[in-house]
Amino acid sequence: MLAEQPSAIQGVRIVELKQIVDERGAVLHMLRRDSDLFTSFGEIYFSQVNQGVVKAWKRHRQATQHLAAPVGRVRLVIYDDRDDSSTKGHVEEIVLGRPDHYKLVRVPPRLWYGFQGIADQPSLLANCTDLAHDPNESEAVSPADNRIPFQWQAV
């Protein structure tokens, strides 16, 4: 079992992922069905995010996201405005990318999240969600929405 690090937000989990690196390349773990982070499989897809670009904010009503960045570097930001949460009002910023921040972040439903490419190349964020994409199950607001207390910065 790889190291789990604490999160500032109730229900978010951050777990180090295994990288098996050699001169040929690497094998990069993400998620297995026997992981205690796994719930059910809905969809696996990728978001390529170019340097400096912000993709934010999104909130799912029901779906849980499992995020990892196998290429490049991504700033992931999560905001908790859930009335029933012990961490309501908290913002958490998590850097994802190899080799030093190759980790899996589990974002439960009802949290706002967004991300930014912070490498000098396009970055790749993989998302293994427990529900297949359904536009009726999520909502989005702009990166500058003032209901979310986080200012995205240029990189």
Next chain:
Amino acid sequence: MLAEQPSAIQGVRIVELKQIVDERGAVLHMLRRDSDLFTSFGEIYFSQVNQGVVKAWKRHRQATQHLAAPVGRVRLVIYDDRDDSSTKGHVEEIVLGRPDHYKLVRVPPRLWYGFQGIADQPSLLANCTDLAHDPNESEAVSPADNRIPFQWQAV
């Protein structure tokens, strides 16, 4: 439903994947549970393969692989030596990579397969398998094994 292309090997499926590209980057589909290619979820992991590197040959007894290359370019080669196959003896070579060859390849069990990075950067091959990794369920031979009628070339 996106286009499916014929395969030279019985049971292999090759399906074009959707790419939603804009100036920010792209959203790249891979596999959903409501796809008719989906069986069950075992594991999602990535193989980074550096320029020219060959990772071959592998054969699974039970697991089905679902492969796509969201970054770089990969030569995937599949060899059929199944006694009960109508395509026994066939070798199929499939190029994977964006934007023109972004597709999902489903490799059923009992086929030999291997791949090579053919971009001038490290490529990423994603694999969504229906069984989590189990070393007792697969076997490997070297890229030069003469039982497999394919010669890997330098790139």
